[in-house]
Amino acid sequence: MSPPTKLEFAVQMTCQGCVEVVHKSLKDVQGITSIEVILDAEKVIVETTLPSETIKSLLEKTGKRAVLQGMGSSKVPSHLGAAVSILDTGSEMIKGVIRFVQSDEKSCVIEGTVDGLPSGNHTLCIHELGDISQGCKSCGDIFGEGLTEKVKGILRELKVGTDGRAIFRFEENQLKVSDMIGRSTVIHCGTVNPSKSAGTDQDKRLVCGIIARSAGLFENPKKICACDGVTIWEERDKPLAGGNRSNLS
Template sequence: MDVPLILPFLLSLGLLLWTADVGVSEEDAICVLNTTNISGIVRFVQTSNWSVEVTANVTGLPPGPHGFHIHQYGDITKGCASAGGHYNPLSMNHGGPDSPVRHVGDLGNIVANTEGIVVHCHEYHNFTLQGTHSILGRSIVIHANADDYGLGGHNDSLTTGHAGARLACCSIVVSRLIVFSSVALNKILGLKNT
């Protein structure tokens, strides 16, 4: 096995086992970032009918703010380009996470410290993990630049927040599926399930 491929495999395996150990509910979802330089976990917990707590722990980003969005598709087979545009079922202009006019997928910015580490936790109130405006099967994209919340006056401010290139992305999936997958993975690897 190629050495550069071992680390992502081990990180994914560790995530699977960690998720199995902590116990998750049907109101949990997860997104695993795993590019050459950027890795991390974005976790989603449904806290009420229209509230989802989003926690992001990411490493390897350039220091500073980065646009953080839910994109239309969970397809990342061609990298972040196949994720489509921002999730926007209401056909609104781009805005900030608390703006009255915004895409459902506009989560604002995450900020990497001088070591490229992001620890972010915020409760959002306009999407769900099930039913109307569900984000399951969609993707998270982290961009190169800060999101201007549609206020920057650039030709793409009202569509993308002028957030720039797509640095990292991942598909949003139900955590329970990952727990199930860890059991299946253990069987494949010949490990004992506890």
């Protein structure tokens, strides 16, 4: 099991009754080790081994909107780095978000939710370049390909059912967040053969996105989205092209 991380959610709350409802929605859930609800700041801090999408779904079953604002380590007090990759290039049907947080000096927790994938087994990879100017074809080769027998950039095989959704969370010990920022995340159709994939796999790249630095715990106090001036709650409900932000935030 991957180590726990702390997740910081903005949750709409107006009274002590809201606090009690939110706390009850998370209490006694296996995989959650601590819950802190801060009414004045409209924040909920959860220490958990569950994916952030699972926690957000539990919070929103209360009828309140929730937005993930930061991730951090449960092991060390200082922030060691976090990143996010929005998968929205390469397919109008496939959308997703992958998050990375450095849990200690040696380990990185990677978690994500991707919708619209074809059923079957696919492979999550890190590619060398953060270039999507030509779609997923310009992301370069898989990171670390040809350097060692175990290719660092081949992360995990995803098993996708008929609903087209992949939810995952795992620990990675070969890469750090700092290694991945500025590169790209690509999901390949089928299983990747590291000895044959260099430069020959472009037609099998289903969806991709650049990996960018994201906020750690308490590093994102915004209530207004700088890109278009709307509140985080309005931004939370705006649809992505071909998808729904409410499934991907």
